[in-house]
Amino acid sequence: MNWIKVLPQEELPDGGRRVVEVGGRPVLLLHVRGQLYAMDSKCPHMGAPLEKGTVTQDGTLVCARHHSEFDLRTGEVKKWAPWPPGVGRVLGAISREKPLPVYPTRIDQGSIWVGTEDSG
Numbered sequence: 001m002n003w004i005k006v007l008p009q010e011e012l013p014d015g016g017r018r019v020v021e022v023g024g025r026p027v028l029l030l031h032v033r034g035q036l037y038a039m040d041s042k043c044p045h046m047g048a049p050l051e052k053g054t055v056t057q058d059g060t061l062v063c064a065r066h067h068s069e070f071d072l073r074t075g076e077v078k079k080w081a082p083w084p085p086g087v088g089r090v091l092g093a094i095s096r097e098k099p100l101p102v103y104p105t106r107i108d109q110g111s112i113w114v115g116t117e118d119s120g
Helices: 088-094
Strands: 002-008 017-022 025-032 035-040 060-062 069-071 077-079 105-108 111-116
Touching: 002 017, 002 025, 017 111, 025 111, 035 105
Parallel strands: none
Antiparallel strands: 002 111, 017 025, 025 035, 060 069, 069 077, 105 111
16 A cells, blocks of 8 residues: 555544545545545546535435435445436436545544555
8 A cells, every 4th residue: 555645634624525636636535524535536427526525424425416426435336326307317327337436544643644556
């Protein structure tokens, strides 16, 4: 695992979200009820930004544009483009259902770190 320091811990308070660069790609950091999560910042359905998505009580992130829903811990698809009614099936069929890539996080020495696969 290659750990990349992305920002000081105090810059992401509980309830906060921020897009940071990790290994050349934009990653969304979320601080939800005391837990840190990191994932690709674009929805794998049609590339909509996830920064404005809703976090549910069930621990999922819902894309604000097409309402695809992903598990915060695993990136597993819980719903694939179910909205708007009558059009959701068409939108969902535009792209194959894909999980949201997620990354491990840790706090060390007052900073937030995101892990990526070691390329070596």
